[in-house]
């Protein structure tokens with residue numbers, strides 16, 4: 001079975017591919033199930049739903065997804081991502097708790113950005129190249145545009161932006177530790193909200209947070225107690241955690257550039273123990 005349950009379109013702040021391109025590519029790849037899991041938004045669901053009316057053969061392959069940001073109080077600078085899935089688009093849109101959660105995350109994201117810029121100005125980190133910046137403003141991301149426009153309106157140009165991007169992580173971590181208002185919701189809140197919205201919650205890319213093994217295992221157990229239902233598995237270690245904690249497994253490329261569907265082919269090589277049917281059964285049970 002060929003499937004990819006974790007991809008991003010230009011509805012993500014850092015995604016590049018258009019939905020038209022996504023649908024076009026779907027016609028060329030013999031994929032059975034796929035999900036666009038844009039960051040902290042449901043905007044892509046409405047757009048995808050419209051496209052599936054024009055291309056009904058694609059509807060059966062689509063799983064509606066979102067990737068939500070959260071923050072554990074013990075590891076505040078380590079952003080954790082929880083994937084949420086539904087069988088149809090009406091499901092997530094109809095839960096006000098989920099809509100409110102997404103709105104809160106988006107507000108926090110905007111506050112983080114504003115605060116970063118403020119602190120950049122104060123530090124006088126000023127440089128200027130226009131060309132690279134121009135490429136950024138033309139970046140085909142619907143969600144990125146307001147951020148870039150803010151930079152533009154504040155006359156921050158080219159290399160300032162590069163500099164901003166390079167220093168963003170360390171400065172952001174400093175700011176998060178000092179300001180409660182920059183916190184994303186806790187994993188417990190995100191997992192509960194997904195459950196209340198009849199979604200399936202999956203911990204995205206568990207090995208990418210750089211937790212020590214014992215720490216990761218403790219977190220998985222904690223999340224499972226909150227109601228987490230599965231782990232995104234791209235290697236044997238995480239597969240073992242699925243078995244140990246009786247969590248379902250999903251697979252995804254986390255592809256942020258939908259132009260390149262070639263990266264999907266490696267998913268054909270599913271590990272011996274990987275069984276996507278448990279996830280699909282959960283998804284069907286919830287809808």
Ligand SMILES: [Zn+2]
Nearest residue numbers: 067081204205
């Ligand atoms: Zn992620």
Ligand SMILES: [Zn+2]
Nearest residue numbers: 006008067254
């Ligand atoms: Zn992702």
